[in-house]
Amino acid sequence: LGYNLPDMLSNLKKILQDECQIGFERPTLVAVSGGADSLCVADFLHQHGYSLVVAHFDHKLRPGSSSEANIVKEFAQQRDLQFVLGEEEVRARIKEGVTSVEEAARNARYEFLFRYAEELHAQAVVVGHTADDQVETFLMHLLRGAGLGGLSGMPYRWLPNTWHDRIPLVRPLLSIWREETTAYCQQRGLEVVVDPTNSDPSYFRNRLRLELIPYLETFNPSVRKLIWQTVQVLGGDRETITQIIDQAWSRVLVGSGENYVTLDTVLCSTYPLATQRHLIRRAIGRLRPGLRDISFEAVERAVGQIQQSKPFAEVDLIAGLKMVSEDDRMWIAEWSAELPVVDWPQVNVDPVTLDIGSAIDLHQGWQLAAEQVEVGSIPPQAIDGVVNQTYLDLERIEMPLMVRTRKPGDRIQLSGLQGRSQKVADFMINQKIPRRAREKWPLVCSSDQIVWVAGYRAAHFCRITSQTSRVLKLELRQGISTKK
């Protein structure tokens, strides 16, 4: 690769200040495995007057791992640096649904690091990832399936909300090659621990490093440098795209709850496909911040829904999430989520009495009212379809009225359909009442008969006739509307 130690070191000073934004006041917690990378960063920070605590984590993956801890401890003690040690049998985590030893080890290590960083009021957790790690991460993402996010590399400074919401993870060595850290350690006379598992090709990342990269170098000896440069360039483009997505996100986001995010489908559909994909990824990321790979297929399923704009659709996404589209809204949500229903009247499952001259509260600001009115106040024509009021012959209705949700087998004989009754379930489908809203749609009943499917036509038996002398007016009101 061709490198120059003094250049590298002066560059590193600049990176610590400008990119990592590390200050001299509060300590950093430096994760030191004992390898050349982490020793290099710890020694460099110490040499340049930064305050640091040396942290070592023993994953107990093989016998003798504690001797490494001792070497790192000695490194700290020789420099009068505080030393903290974490230990865990990380293999035990495999049983808890973690997929690989590497993931288990990483989880355990970062939990330990951020716990101590908080305890010690550290300004950052510092790790020794190098330019080689950057290249390997690129290839790892590529082989697993990735977009700009996965291919644009690790940043120098990053707030990994998964581990801590205020303490950043800092990687000063991302532009320095592993060979350079080795040369640094040699020059500084530092005792480097060589982790024997680094040469075990049964770990995916090791196989990348030990086999894939040397193989790619037979195609082009500069491939490592070229991929590193690609990562830089894509990192810049990712920032540009992120700004665009931030803007779009703030426009399309309608609301969110613990287990759902609501977006405006119509606005989403005005953006180009690429932006729609990023919006879906961001919505998924909000609900599943730890999810590492959001598959192309899941994103395409969601984007397909935006483009089809059916009145109602529900598709499976990924990791226990679904996407529900309904009219001009869509929800990315957990399968179990209770999605908010704001545009329709909804009632509790327990029946409620509705007295004449009163009103009952439904969900989300809706109300259902009953009052007795003059015969003369009835509007001249019958209104079909969706109506907020209905007028009934009070003489035919047995009081009190009950408001309840539908039951299996519910039927209604509607006014205007001479004699024929139909299933309430079918009626709701025919009227295109959104599926999610059907379960809790308010039905006004008199004794065992349904008088009114709120908002639609009333029952035939209590219709207004020329003989009607006492009139009941039922009204659906949307008092406090949360509809945009």
Next chain:
Amino acid sequence: LGYNLPDMLSNLKKILQDECQIGFERPTLVAVSGGADSLCVADFLHQHGYSLVVAHFDHKLRPGSSSEANIVKEFAQQRDLQFVLGEEEVRARIKEGVTSVEEAARNARYEFLFRYAEELHAQAVVVGHTADDQVETFLMHLLRGAGLGGLSGMPYRWLPNTWHDRIPLVRPLLSIWREETTAYCQQRGLEVVVDPTNSDPSYFRNRLRLELIPYLETFNPSVRKLIWQTVQVLGGDRETITQIIDQAWSRVLVGSGENYVTLDTVLCSTYPLATQRHLIRRAIGRLRPGLRDISFEAVERAVGQIQQSKPFAEVDLIAGLKMVSEDDRMWIAEWSAELPVVDWPQVNVDPVTLDIGSAIDLHQGWQLAAEQVEVGSIPPQAIDGVVNQTYLDLERIEMPLMVRTRKPGDRIQLSGLQGRSQKVADFMINQKIPRRAREKWPLVCSSDQIVWVAGYRAAHFCRITSQTSRVLKLELRQGISTKK
């Protein structure tokens, strides 16, 4: 991969219409090598009622290549399709500076295809690149060094200005795998030519196909599909970025000539690094449309100049191009380019006579005038530094005046520096006259003496004194300024 021929075919119909925008009226020119890919696309177009001409190009790279031409000719004749044949010993092109057999073959083939497409009034040149080609191209770019442009794949429809400025290159099979085209040909009973050079790993692309991709599949058997998906996603992001760059480009572009592009450095520097990189790439692309790889280093050199904002700098870029920055302008230009000089007075190399009471035209609307004025009209104070006028003792000056450019050894004794003379070359450097402007800077001479370095202080010997009775006024005027 799992594929389904009927699905693939109905998808292809849609792609031809929506993505490729191929119509039924005018013919397309379909490049048919005789392999499964190109036979598939030609047969499909014919089957679906499109008008087409079958074109075959014989690269004469190996004996027997003309038998393939015959098979393709037969394919065309059986269907009553027009057939055109091109032939060239493409290896001969290697001597002309082309780097590889593949590049020579591609150049010869596309020249032939677009020449005939124009002649036959074809609406497009159609080629049989598949999803596999898309994946291989991604990997080829990655191994050579690439940004979003190289990694985001070939488009379905593209106007390749290198070959033709109106006829697009169309690739309908980009979402169809090579195996699918083979299955198609089998099902349709088409005789497929197997090109023996396809299995020659000495060609870079063949080695990718035959060795690298199968090797990557040992890491993840779905890698081809995953990379194809990555290409799709990055393609969308490239479109987003392109829109941003289009906007930025129209703001920063000041002008351009045959061999240079002028940008506004100050405006460039207001954009994020990623955008600056794309602007530089676009400027290079304008001057070198055929250039396949614009190196990271070249772009970083240019971007570094934007950020340093020196008053003058010149750096080498790539492919015989340089970048010149000067004050608030920068030029991406051929090394030999004559850059426009608009902000300074410049004169031709041949000396010109300047008579009293007249003016001579300099470049870009500048003028230099001489007139005799009253002693009383001289401004009260001597002005130092850059001045547009100077007043001289006409008695001391031998007429006529000559205006010329500098010569080696030119010296001047300036007014105000008692007795000391200095080299004109040094004076220009000290006065920070931009390097590019020095060669043609107008010097006003009387006999063999320099009277005035236009715009600066005049010579000591002809300064205004209390004895001055006749006054010569020299004036530099910027009549038609092209300065923004």
